[in-house]
Amino acid sequence: MNTQVVVTADGSHSVYNAEVGHHYHSVYGAVQESQRVYIELGLQHAFDTIDGPVRVFEMGFGTGLNALMTLREAIRHNRSVEYVAIEPYPIPADEAQQLNYDELLHTFWLADVHDAPWNVPTAVTPYMMLTKYQIPLEQMLPVGPFDVVYYDAFPPEGQPELWTQEIFEKVASMMHPGSFLTTYCSKTMVQHNLRAAGFAVEKHSGPARKREVIRAVLK
Template sequence: MNTQVVVTADGSHSVYNAEVGHHYHSVYGAVQESQRVYIELGLQHAFDTIEGAVRVFEMGFGTGLNALMTLREAIRYNRPVEYVAVEPYPLPSDDARQLNYDDLLHTFWLGDVHDAPWDVPTAVTPYMMLTKYQTPLEYLPTIGPFDVVYYDAFPPEGQPELWTQEIFEKVASMMRPGGFLTTYCSKTYVQHNLRAAGFTVEKHSGPARKREVIRAVLK
């Protein structure tokens, strides 16, 4: 896999995937984007509305940033999280070792989430049970139900097959009624496909250089 670690505008790293032609995170701030889209609109909203442990599914484990930030919040809120992620093309270990997220976030677990074995539930800490599946989402058996979905696939220009009504219907089948999906992509046809798959689409203000992002609630 042809990848390169890059520095984004907030000082945090992202990775450029030359085969897809896109970055794993916003070049205007990787941590800032994850904080707004997945932590504030996703995880923290779940903590506010759901009692007990929260079940999170991530489409696109990638750099491990979303998992790391979720673990940090789980500890901060004293709320256990069951975290399941799919990633058909894991980041090369040399790239993963370069990422500066632990330094920026004052955490200690980035290596642990990357080193967790595939297809096996692993207790990263008492606050996170992590299971990573190395398979395309299309071939993932139906699992769940999940409270929150972080939809962090490459953009439609790079992977159009991951933004269809059919793929969102598969994701919906893995969620509880009233669960919600958050994503950085607010393209009109993506909103249409989410609605067609049974979601109510909410538009929210985005991070830097992003006017709006989406939280979609399953009916």
């Protein structure tokens, strides 16, 4: 896999995938994008509306940033998170070791989330049970229902097959009514396919250089 660690505008790292032609995170700030889209609109909203452990599914484990930030918030709020992520093409171990997220976020677990074995539930800390699957979404078995979905695939220009009505229907089958999906991509086609798959689409203000992002609630 042809990938390279790069620095984004807020000083945090991302990874550029030359085969797909896209970055794993916004070049205008990886951490601030994850904070807005997945933590504020996703996890924190789940903490506000759900009692007990929160079940999170991440489409695209990638750099591990979303998992790391989720663990940080779980500890801050004294909440338990069951976190399931898929990543068919993990980044090389040497690139994972270069990422500066622990330094920027004042955390200590980036190596732990990357080193967790595949296909085995792993207690990263008492606050997070992490299970990673090295498979594409099409092969994901129904292991939900999940309370919140972080939909962090490459954009439709790079992976159009991951933004179809059919794929959102598969994701919906792993959720329950009232659970929700958050994503950085607000293209009209994506909104249409989410609605066709049974979601009510909410538009929210985005991070830097991003006018709006999506939280989609399953009806």
